[in-house]
Amino acid sequence: MLLGITVVITDPTQAQCKVIWLVGIPCREVTATLVSQIKAWKNGDNCVNGGERCLYELQYYTPILIKALHTSRPTQGVEELTFTLYPSETASACRVVGLSVSENWSMLDDNGTNYCTLYNLLEGSGLTKAEGYKEYTNEWICLEHSTANCTVF
Ligand SMILES: *[C@@H]1O[C@H](CO)[C@@H](O)[C@H](O)[C@H]1NC(C)=O
Ligand SMILES: *[C@@H]1O[C@H](CO)[C@@H](O)[C@H](O)[C@H]1NC(C)=O
Ligand SMILES: *[C@@H]1O[C@H](CO)[C@@H](O)[C@H](O)[C@H]1NC(C)=O
Numbered sequence: 001m002l003l004g005i006t007v008v009i010t011d012p013t014q015a016q017c018k019v020i021w022l023v024g025i026p027c028r029e030v031t032a033t034l035v036s037q038i039k040a041w042k043n044g045d046n047c048v049n050g051g052e053r054c055l056y057e058l059q060y061y062t063p064i065l066i067k068a069l070h071t072s073r074p075t076q077g078v079e080e081l082t083f084t085l086y087p088s089e090t091a092s093a094c095r096v097v098g099l100s101v102s103e104n105w106s107m108l109d110d111n112g113t114n115y116c117t118l119y120n121l122l123e124g125s126g127l128t129k130a131e132g133y134k135e136y137t138n139e140w141i142c143l144e145h146s147t148a149n150c151t152v153f
Pocket of ligand 1: 075076078104
């Protein structure tokens with residue numbers, strides 16, 4: 001148990017990553033920030049100099065849920081992203097649970113792709129610099145998190 005969230009690995013043969021972030025800003029601002037970042041990185045323009053900060057596709061969102069896809073350029077593998085947002089009691093802070101799962105089952109060695117797919121959106125949109133920013137994850141729930149190089153992936 002971490003912050004009241006039970007972690008369940010549904011399929012250990014599927015590359016995936018789960019991360020919990022805390023930020024000291026209201027969830028509605030976090031949702032707007034993440035959604036606009038996903039839209040801004042829709043086409044390949046942002047990857048002309050490398051990296052994976054492109055080819056995101058917004059599927060749908062509500063004030064507390066965001067669904068998107070990301071295509072990894074080297075492998076053409078697709079990751080399914082889900083962000084679930086939980087307002088704090090005062091609504092001045094937000095807990096964000098990010099989950100990325102590779103559609104391609106056979107890629108267990110993912111080089112941190114699933115972690116970076118989530119993290120790049122937070123970093124690129126400035127949320128990692130938000131007041132009170134904290135990240136919680138580990139190797140059990142987030143594949144190759146500790147060695148991921150998100151400049152590349
Ligand atoms: C899935 O991964 C395997 C092994 O890396 C690769 O050969 C295959 O082309 C991938 N399939 C898709 C749809 O990405
Ligand atoms: C991970 O990185 C290594 C070295 O760059 C590469 O050979 C391998 O194909 C990568 N794996 C995936 C799933 O991208
Ligand atoms: C990540 O990859 C970039 C580009 O290849 C490289 O310049 C940088 O040194 C790497 N960072 C780490 C921590 O390995």
